[in-house]
Amino acid sequence: MTQEAIAGFQPRRPARFNFQQSESILGYLMVSPLVICILLLVVYPFIFAIQISFTDRVVGSDGQFIGFTNYINLTKKPDFQASIRNTIVMVTAIQTIKLGLGLGLATLLNQQIRGRQFWRGLILLPWAMPAFVAFITWKLLYAPQGGAFNYILINLGLVTTHVDFLSTKELAMPSVIVASVWRGFPFWVISFLAAMQSVPRELYESAALDGANAWKRFLNVTLPGIRHVVLVVSLISTIQTTNSFEAVWLLTGGGPSNATMTFPVLAYYGLQSLRIGEASAVSVSLLPVFAVLALIVAVRLQKDD
């Protein structure tokens, strides 16, 4: 009877349905290792971090739920207040400079330049370098003894005593900014250049016929053409710069007296001191900023699909 039922039912089922069903099963099977990986290693930790930040967890004890106590305590701590200030100053400065350099150099490389490939490869150099190597090298450049900048400044007679770039309160932040820009700007130039080269030439020609000068052509043709890439690159880079650990950790360790302290470094110190609940609250404090930026990127990128 069952055989009859099957035999009677099957012909009525459209053949496409079977095919689509097996397609979707294969689809789930192929995507599942990655999804399980992500759920386990990113989504769960993400939620776990938020949960920990509401407890007084330390190493060896799971701790109790204490509400917003960690966050309230943090706002009173000078190193946390410094982190907020420093992150705003640092990210704004680094991103503004990289945006300017990126647009400027991409425009320059988009001119009739000989050996464009060569220059592009050269500009990529700091980005191809491991970040930790780049920042250790900059630590050496800044060093009071044996560093390049002090040697140059003293030999030019600009200073008489060694300048301790990374341990002077006023100089530490600009020094970190300069090193971060050096390492980060190539990505912007290369992305902007690629976008500029995909702007149709006819648009420039008709703008030139209309009598637009170089600056007007940049404003009215180039910028609208690369707007999307500029936005996405800026946002992704802002997320990364806000959360970058290496630059500050290797150059100054957050010092002198919190002058360059940022969220990831502060959270790292919190973990070192074994106060996990509080350390987690430090990194979760950045969550709203991250969420907003990531949402805009996601919407932007999905629009293209």
Added chain:
Amino acid sequence: MFDKPAVWQKFMYYTLLLVVAIVILFPVYFMFMVSLKQPKDIYRTPSLLPLNASLKNYEELITEDNFFVNVGNSLLVAGASTFVSVLFSSMAAYSLVRLKYLYRNWIGRLILFTYLTPSGMLFIPLSVMISRLQLGNTLHGLIFVYLTFAAPLSTWLLMGYFRSIPFELDEQAMVDGATRFQAFYRIVLPLTGPGLVAVSVFTFTAAWNELLYALIFITSPSLQTVPVAISRLITGDVFRWGLIMAASMFAALPVMLLYYLAQRFVVQGLAAGAVKG
């Protein structure tokens, strides 16, 4: 940009490029130069020229057993996490680009968000999880953790590559009797060869360079990766800059070489995958 640049414009362009070249190359030159120097030359007779240059630092690095242990650890961790992540992400990317099923778009969004999530937000819960799983201070713990940034990045890039391969190719193969999965690994995957190379280079480099997780999860010196071993050298009282720079050259050169070899694909990949979606 279509008028031929005037002589003064050309002069300006190349002057600017020269300044950029100096700014980029000077730190790299200084790093190489110091790697050839002994402490007394670095501190007593500082100079921008490689006076008394020698390969002594490199010799010391090679004869130091520990450094090669560190290099081995880095190779193992970066190699294994690249392999696993390319394996998982090529299947996932194919599935997301070619196969139709419920919640496919949501999975795509999840991967995008994961790609954007910085390690600065994950390292604390991960350290609790890793120690609970008794994976603290082990290399396979580190390999797992590296999948957090390696796999979403590879998937995102590979989705771009797979989209650029005509869908008719898979369909033709299936008309000829291949199953869907065969169409994937016999037709599409080989055609993505350059893309796979680029993605592997990207992932390998990212894992080779990673500092934060390795710093937190690995405590014993014999398990340290290269970035941790080198960054430990600058936390002492006396910086042995010559040795540190020699080690940095050693750590940077292979991945930079790889990066440049794959650069064409990397730039294409950035344009196809990361930026244009």
